[in-house]
Amino acid sequence: MTPARPVTVADAVAALEAAYPPALAQDWDAVGLTVGDPAAPVRRVLIAVDPLPEVVEEAISDEADLLVTHHPLLLRGVHAVATTAPKGSAIHRLIRGGVALFTAHTNADAADPGVSDALADALGVTVERPLAPEGDGTVGVGRIGTLSTPESLRRFTERVADALPATAWGVRSAGDPEKTIRRVALSGGAGDSMLHLARAAGVDVYVTADLRHHPATDHLAEPGAPALVDVAHWASEHPWCAQAAAVLRRAAPHLEITVSTTRTDAWTVGQPSGAVNA
Structure with missing residues (x-):
């Protein structure tokens, strides 16, 4: 990347795909740039495991230009992206917020x-x-x-x-x-x-x-x-976020990169179980 011009989404994608080659992804996977304009400038990046609504809102609140996640937003085929569905709503929020979305999934697993x-x-x-x-x-x-x-x-x-x-x-x-x-x-x-x-x-x-x-x-x-x-x-995949952040920092040291601490684990309450013997 040349310091003479702003870093673009395409620059960030190139650095991430050099580290996590798309060819390593499983054939059923959906990796790469999901939302965004490759020519758009990037100043702030948020990295997370999941592109869930709370992470999308965190990216918008942080004024991030690029959200990098491990899990894909659109892993299976969809027939609509209306805001009435969670994934459609996420796409609209990202576009309106000016946030690109990039995913490295099974290619990051194998890299x-x-x-x-x-x-x-x-x-x-x-x-x-x-x-x-x-x-x-x-x-x-x-x-x-x-x-x-x-x-x-x-x-x-x-x-x-x-x-x-x-x-x-x-x-x-x-x-x-x-x-x-x-x-x-x-x-x-x-x-x-x-x-x-x-x-x-x-x-x-x-x-x-x-x-x-x-x-x-x-x-x-x-x-x-x-x-x-x-x-x-x-939790098992969260350490990867810091690794991906290091990839981008090496490629473009002046980027502002944040690793999300938002817990997107599906489970919210844990309690040891017990039973009275019959």
């Missing part, structure tokens, strides 16, 4: 570095390789790495809870609380489709989000299966 590298950094895990490598093996979803000092599953669970933003879902683990954890597999976002890869990797624990009952219990029944740490989907 090197990407979503899972940001999660690994937050947890103090030194990355060795992808959990599900693609192409030359340096890109792919998930990561495998190590802790500098082994610790119990109980302490590792506390580490995860301390490192990620608080949610009603919280952090929970499955396995012997005193099991020694050194080798770690992790994947930001929903990752129970890769439980078999975590087992094959010979790690001590697998950290991901949205674990379901049957895949989790079937996994734990396997001999030598790694322990599990389950976190909220939004």
Whole structure:
């Protein structure tokens, strides 16, 4: 980017797509510039996980020119963008507010570095390789790495809870609380489709989000299966926002970039459950 002219939406998109190549996105995904004029100038940027209404309002309130999110606004086909529907209303609000919207989703999941590298950094895990490598093996979803000092599953669970933003879902683990954890597999976002890869990797624990009952219990029944740490989907991907901010700062140091702290996790109340024995 040349300092002689204002940074444009196209400039910001080019920097982000160099870091998160669209070719890495899954064929069902919808990534890239969703709303906005590539020629429009950019001075302020807001980065968030979800383009939900409260984040759109935050971008407008902050006078941002560009909103960068991990999750797409229009992942599935739509037939109308009337303001009577939430997504249509968001598009109208963005356009009226002069805010462009850019998304890096599964391409950011697979990039090197990407979503899972940001999660690994937050947890103090030194990355060795992808959990599900693609192409030359340096890109792919998930990561495998190590802790500098082994610790119990109980302490590792506390580490995860301390490192990620608080949610009603919280952090929970499955396995012997005193099991020694050194080798770690992790994947930001929903990752129970890769439980078999975590087992094959010979790690001590697998950290991901949205674990379901049957895949989790079937996994734990396997001999030598790694322990599990389950976190909220939004929390597991929030560290990526700071990574994306760093990408833009390197490309255009004078941009004003803010990472949203608006909690867009779906769950709002958490309460331990209990039952009286019959």
